[in-house]
Amino acid sequence: MAISYNTSIVRDGLILNIDANNPRSNKGRNRNVLSWYDWPTDLSDDISATGSWPSYGRNGEVGINTRTLDTNPFGVSDIVWNVSNQDAASDDDGGWNTSTFAIDVTKTYRFSTWMRRKTVGNGSSYLGPHSNWSAVPGEYILNRSNAAENQNPYFVAAAWWGVANDWYLVVGHVWAAGSGTGSAHPDSGIYNTAGTKIASCTDFMWAPTNTTSFQRSYLYYSTDVTTNQQWYQPRVDALDGTQPTITELLNNAGNRCYNLVEPTNTVTLFNQTRYAQGAFVFDGSHDYIGVSSPSGKWNWAPTSSSFKNTLSIEMWVKSSDTSGQYISKPWNGNGEYNYQSSHNSWFTSVGNQSHSQSFTSLATGNWEHVVFIVTPTQKAVYRNGIINAAYTNHSITNNTPTTANNNEDLALMTLYPYGFYTWDQPTHAIAGSLASCKIYNKVLSAAEVLQNFTAMRGRFGV
Numbered sequence: 001m002a003i004s005y006n007t008s009i010v011r012d013g014l015i016l017n018i019d020a021n022n023p024r025s026n027k028g029r030n031r032n033v034l035s036w037y038d039w040p041t042d043l044s045d046d047i048s049a050t051g052s053w054p055s056y057g058r059n060g061e062v063g064i065n066t067r068t069l070d071t072n073p074f075g076v077s078d079i080v081w082n083v084s085n086q087d088a089a090s091d092d093d094g095g096w097n098t099s100t101f102a103i104d105v106t107k108t109y110r111f112s113t114w115m116r117r118k119t120v121g122n123g124s125s126y127l128g129p130h131s132n133w134s135a136v137p138g139e140y141i142l143n144r145s146n147a148a149e150n151q152n153p154y155f156v157a158a159a160w161w162g163v164a165n166d167w168y169l170v171v172g173h174v175w176a177a178g179s180g181t182g183s184a185h186p187d188s189g190i191y192n193t194a195g196t197k198i199a200s201c202t203d204f205m206w207a208p209t210n211t212t213s214f215q216r217s218y219l220y221y222s223t224d225v226t227t228n229q230q231w232y233q234p235r236v237d238a239l240d241g242t243q244p245t246i247t248e249l250l251n252n253a254g255n256r257c258y259n260l261v262e263p264t265n266t267v268t269l270f271n272q273t274r275y276a277q278g279a280f281v282f283d284g285s286h287d288y289i290g291v292s293s294p295s296g297k298w299n300w301a302p303t304s305s306s307f308k309n310t311l312s313i314e315m316w317v318k319s320s321d322t323s324g325q326y327i328s329k330p331w332n333g334n335g336e337y338n339y340q341s342s343h344n345s346w347f348t349s350v351g352n353q354s355h356s357q358s359f360t361s362l363a364t365g366n367w368e369h370v371v372f373i374v375t376p377t378q379k380a381v382y383r384n385g386i387i388n389a390a391y392t393n394h395s396i397t398n399n400t401p402t403t404a405n406n407n408e409d410l411a412l413m414t415l416y417p418y419g420f421y422t423w424d425q426p427t428h429a430i431a432g433s434l435a436s437c438k439i440y441n442k443v444l445s446a447a448e449v450l451q452n453f454t455a456m457r458g459r460f461g462v
Helices: 044-048 246-250 446-460
Strands: 014-019 056-058 065-071 077-083 092-098 109-119 124-128 141-143 156-159 167-175 189-192 197-199 216-220 228-238 256-258 266-270 274-276 279-283 288-291 311-319 326-332 356-361 367-374 379-383 410-412 431-440
Touching: 065 092, 077 092, 092 228, 109 124, 124 167, 167 246, 216 228, 311 446, 367 446, 431 446
Parallel strands: none
Antiparallel strands: 014 431, 056 092, 065 077, 077 228, 092 216, 109 167, 109 228, 124 156, 124 216, 167 189, 189 197, 256 266, 266 288, 274 279, 279 431, 288 410, 311 367, 311 431, 326 356, 367 379
16 A cells, blocks of 8 residues: 655655554544553552542442553563452452543454463453443444354453463454344454464444443452453554554464555664653653664765765654653764664773763644754754754764674663753653654755755644
């Protein structure tokens, strides 16, 4: 399928284009009916109060549901929903009912979540759409198999199906009203992290009178107080063509944004980077976005004394830090380029250990268009379509790499003043938003920078 662009935007040399508000680019977070990425790390409310979180009403007694940092299905430390310290009674032992959300009964919806038992213990694990325990007419959901009304539907309700410490993606579908009876959707089932479907799930169908639903997922009937179950990335997606595929879910679609130029290439959102109002939002701590090289289109020239590529990096950003924080060039004052290795260890710089040089304070609360241009010999900086002479045409020197790594990942962004180099500088973090980023493998001319600025400024009120 051809990729469409605003015809006013420069396309020559464009190798990466991400847009937080484009459903083909941001399939992960803005297409999910549910919100999960803002689960708190402050767990005081879990033990002393309700154990709930907005949009996630707790199941089970107070003190057993927590959100904590642990390893997610992709091997990264992240916030997971954790259940432990439940009693020995055969009853409700953790999980949630989400808030209700509106549905369109002419569409099929996919419900999913990752689950893990760190200690298997006993009890059953559940994932389902809304129930109708009170038997209110019009709120019933229908079986996909025979169209019969079902007061208590679950995609899965079973004793633990896997092994300890392994994550499993659980998937079920509610089909469009009137779609008829039959077998479950081919994507419904339980998947291991290798992508193998190890068990089936039961599907359902909307009744024509349904207007809302919710997601519910539980640990129930565990009499073993050591049982420990966790959840990650609960989702509900309308199957309207913009939803992540199962393969994408198995490859962390919830934390990815897709390159509109080369859709198989993605950027990864790390830590608590969240989506709001058409942009990725950074909290001023360790949030960042990692950008991998599209088909090896840039690298770091490990045996030469100069940077190998010419790049133009364009961003729409907004600072929310009242102290007037900085966004800086993706190189430091001595012309060195910073990079992230493919095995996720951070190197200090290409060249010596000097830090980046910030170029200007962003106006708090305003969207700004910033363009960085770098060649093997010089650099240029634009702000809102106008070149910043103070930081342009400086020579690039002393940039011999300290480590031989080709085709490395870049780390992008708005919140750290060291541009591509982020992780160990939390004290310099910027709180703010990133809506769009483009990378070109050429120097954008002054006219082209102005063209791109003019093409999108109306969206940002600039």
